[in-house]
Amino acid sequence: MRQAMMISNPSSGREEAQRYVDQVRDVLASQGYEVILNETAGEGDATDFCRSACRDACDLVVSIGGDGTLHETINGMIDQDHRPRLGVVPLGTVNDFARALHIPLDPEQAIATLNSSRVHPVDLGRINEGLFANVAAAGSLAESLSAVSSEEKSKLGSLAYIKEGIKKLIHTPAYPLVIEHDGQVWEGEAPLFLAALTNSVGGFEKLVPGAEVDDGWIHCFVIKNIGVLNSLTLGTSLLFGSLMNHKDVVYFTARQVKVSSTESVSTNVDGEEGPPLPIHLSILPRYVEVVVPEEE
Numbered sequence: 001m002r003q004a005m006m007i008s009n010p011s012s013g014r015e016e017a018q019r020y021v022d023q024v025r026d027v028l029a030s031q032g033y034e035v036i037l038n039e040t041a042g043e044g045d046a047t048d049f050c051r052s053a054c055r056d057a058c059d060l061v062v063s064i065g066g067d068g069t070l071h072e073t074i075n076g077m078i079d080q081d082h083r084p085r086l087g088v089v090p091l092g093t094v095n096d097f098a099r100a101l102h103i104p105l106d107p108e109q110a111i112a113t114l115n116s117s118r119v120h121p122v123d124l125g126r127i128n129e130g131l132f133a134n135v136a137a138a139g140s141l142a143e144s145l146s147a148v149s150s151e152e153k154s155k156l157g158s159l160a161y162i163k164e165g166i167k168k169l170i171h172t173p174a175y176p177l178v179i180e181h182d183g184q185v186w187e188g189e190a191p192l193f194l195a196a197l198t199n200s201v202g203g204f205e206k207l208v209p210g211a212e213v214d215d216g217w218i219h220c221f222v223i224k225n226i227g228v229l230n231s232l233t234l235g236t237s238l239l240f241g242s243l244m245n246h247k248d249v250v251y252f253t254a255r256q257v258k259v260s261s262t263e264s265v266s267t268n269v270d271g272e273e274g275p276p277l278p279i280h281l282s283i284l285p286r287y288v289e290v291v292v293p294e295e296e
């Protein structure tokens with residue numbers, strides 16, 4: 001019998017996971033899966049559950065929660081030979097991963113998507129000893145976003161919370177950064193470095209218009225003047241032209257990136273606090289297969 005594991009975070013979003021768990025179970029059982037439910041109680045649980053799903057050769061893992069839960073879930077797949085397919089029921093504030101894969105943001109529609117026969121291979125990124133699904137950021141914006149609590153995020157909504165963060169940072173200091181990427185080096189001062197795997201970052205769905213989830217590239221932005229982010233709008237992402245063409249932005253793609261600084265700089269990875277610099281990023285092409293809607 002095929003095995004499916006639900007990894008559910010009862011604290012995600014507006015604490016709605018409980019409501020949806022039974023619906024997910026029904027959808028999976030109707031497909032003939034034997035279903036196991038694991039609920040997270042705190043940090044690291046989703047990673048442990050997913051690691052055991054890999055070791056037990058489980059066929060499908062469904063992450064029920066926000067981008068944080070998804071981030072922890074995929075981290076259970078690191079260095080595993082057997083990696084289950086991944087289903088996503090987005091319950092967070094931003095849900096970048098679901099946005100990038102056109103998985104409905106409405107939980108009930110996302111649950112119905114679990115019936116789809118279509119799967120999409122998706123690149124993951126490696127950051128030091130961990131994995132990321134969507135974005136790694138280094139600099140003070142990264143720090144201030146990590147400091148926003150789940151409750152505040154739910155209250156403010158994604159755009160508002162990111163814009164609040166940006167407003168506070170207009171006079172933010174630039175950090176001396178050394179960025180080595182595929183044999184080249186960028187050296188200079190910048191308040192923010194962003195590495196994205198998908199086109200959706202912080203809910204801005206067109207931030208990286210050319211990024212495909214399986215293009216094998218890390219899309220990198222050095223933001224030399226944080227003020228450029230002020231013209232971000234949802235949908236168009238930038239009022240005037242695209243971020244990558246902005247005069248205060250350096251954009252490049254790479255398969256390997258090392259970012260270091262002589263100062264202490266913190267990072268934010270998939271919306272959660274990440275390791276401090278230096279960071280070493282690399283791409284893991286088509287590392288996981290994600291269940292996506294039948295039709296886009």
Ligand SMILES: Nc1ncnc2c1ncn2[C@@H]1O[C@H](COP(=O)(O)OP(=O)(O)OP(=O)(O)O)[C@@H](O)[C@H]1O
Pocket residue numbers: 009010011012013014040041042043044065066067068069070091092093094095150153154271272
């Ligand atoms: N039972 C629990 N109670 C409180 N926190 C939990 C629990 N289980 C996991 N966590 C923590 O929840 C965080 C992940 O939350 P997640 O991002 O999925 O939801 P969210 O914060 O509502 O979403 P978003 O970040 O998009 O607002 C992780 O830091 C994880 O350690």
